[in-house]
Amino acid sequence: MLVKCVIIFILTAGKFLFVKNSQVNIARNRQAFQSTTRVYSPDDTSYAYRANDDNINIHHLPQTVIFQCSATSAYETGSWISIDLGKIYLITKVMVLSRDTNRYKDLKNFTIYAEDFPKSTKRNFCYYKENIVKRALSTALSYYETYDCAVNAIGSFLTVDHLAGTKYLSLCDLQVFGDFIKERDYDIIDYTNNKFYAGTPFNPNLQLSHLMDNNLTTFFRSRNEENINKLPFFRLDLEYYYEIYGLIVVGATSANSKEFSFIYKDGKSYIFKCSQPIRGQYILIHMIDENDVKSKHFFEFSELFVYGRKIGNPNSNRNTKDIVAMHESSIDRKSFLLDGIYISRGSSFELNQVNNNYVRATLSPPIDIKVFCITANHAGTVNNGIRITIKDISNVQKAYLLSGNYRYEQTVCEIIPETQASQIEITSLGSHAILEVEIFERGIISTKFKIMTQIIHVYSSKNISY
Structure with a gap:
């Protein structure tokens, strides 16, 4: 839509270049977030x-029970x-x-800020x-009530903080x-046509577009691994390298799955702002073990918004030159063990204790x-683990055991004490389809955010395998 307005250029002492367009509502139909969401029913969600x-409506629509205004949960503070x-x-x-209901009295005691990200530490007071x-x-x-902002209310997000309890x-x-x-x-990264990997989720027909549709009734839900030690995860392949500035994760609602409402309730939003932009291709969300027997190793979320800037394609950032060879016996396996494909549709091979085969890098x-x-596929059975033996520059070897106590496709990792490795040997204590x-090279390998019983990683370019 073409908007007619007077444009005036002003160069201020602060070196900002202003374009005067104060008569245009710059918030209309822009992406919006809120701390929680009032959910009366799947069809009546604020x-x-x-x-x-x-x-724009101020009450329930005629002949309906659908409320057309935003609203957070009434049980939330802040x-x-x-x-x-x-x-x-x-x-x-x-x-x-405001609204035309008796709850209009709730709208008081709030502060308006301009900021660079929701709930940021860099906030500029407005009103x-x-x-x-x-x-x-x-x-x-x-x-309408109109509020004139204080000077220097500069930002790309407009946030209203409610202080009324x-x-x-x-x-x-x-x-x-x-x-x-x-x-x-x-800006928001559009990953709807990309790939994700979550082992075998509860809802395998999930489309990534469901995680950016502003609909709390479409959501990712992990498989319930109640009796399995491996904790669930969700990994998103952005397919290009990005500088990641932050993420916003919105939980599913108790209306969707009341038995799991202790994980996320009322579409609660979690804000993660990187202290400085980090570079990566993958977003990983996984549950950590806090001895929470209620969780039964299960989690879900309805929306995932990733803010970043594209900086290159994955091939330009791959660094596999340090891995000279990766052989299974005499067969070169490097081409697909480092291809960045984590799903069973990619290339794999069987690493089997009976066959006594191994991979040596x-x-x-x-x-x-x-x-x-290592990412491996066990189909529907639990398996024994995978042993990795690392030889350092002094030819001293040390072995580590990666758990095989999971079903379906999973990724398991081991943190290695400081080691200058010249060779890695991978052997199986069971049968694993290695994908x-x-x-990961020592250094800043990821930015990690703790989110209740879950962890979010953004993989950085220190990963030498892609």
Whole structure:
């Protein structure tokens, strides 16, 4: 849509270049997030996007029970909503439309910020509202409240922090106005046509588009491995190298699976902002063992938004030159054990104790190994482990055992004490279809975020196997 406006260029002392477009609502239909989501039923869900979409209503639609405003859970303290503006703006004005229900009194005592990421440590104050926002009896402009921002309210996200305790944070419309400063370095990565790998999930027909559809009823759910020690995981292949700036993970709702609502409740959002951009091709989310018998080694989430900037294709970042050869007996296995394909549709071979076969990787020059990982397929059976034997530059050998106590396709890893390795030998104590081998060089190999009973890794380019 073509918007007519007067454009004025102003060069300030701070070297910002402003484009005057303060009469355009820069929040309309932009991606929105909120701390939790009120869910009455799968069809009556108060999604964050209802605060800034084109459908502006102040009460339930006629002849329906569907509420057309955003709303967080009423049982949450410190609720918030954040709109991704897509570019960096000097925010000048914010307009808020409340609701026409008795809960309109909940909308009070909130602070508005401009920031570079939701709930960031780099926040610029816009406005504080102490009293109750007036009840909206219609969607006319006269029922909006308008707040003029403080100076230097600069950012690419507009966030409203609710300070009113266990009250709904509900907005029927949120409009944001400001002056364009510049493009930002990162945006949401569209991975909907990419590949993911999660062993064998509970819902194998999951499409990646379901994790970016702003719909809490479509979600990833891991297989329940109640009696298996291997914890579930989800790994996303971005297919290109990116600088990752942050992630936003939205949980599924208790309306979907009440028996697992202790993991994520009411579509709770988790914000992960990298302290500095890190480079990688893979996003890994996996559960950690905190002796939580309730979890039964199960987890799920409905949305995954990754913010980053593409910096190259995977071939330009692969560093396999240090691995001179990777042989099974006399057969070269390097081509597919380092091909970055983790699923059974890729190449694999059987590593079997009965056949007494092994894989030997020769490293030149020697590599200071930090982590060693193997991806294997056991079909539906538990298996014995995989032994890796590492020879250092003094020809001293040390063996490590990777667990085989899992079913289906999984990735298992071992942290290696400081070792300058010249050779690695892989042998099996059972029968394993080996799909991929990863060797991580010592250094910053990933950024790790703890999220309740789960861990998120962003693999960095220190991984020498891709």
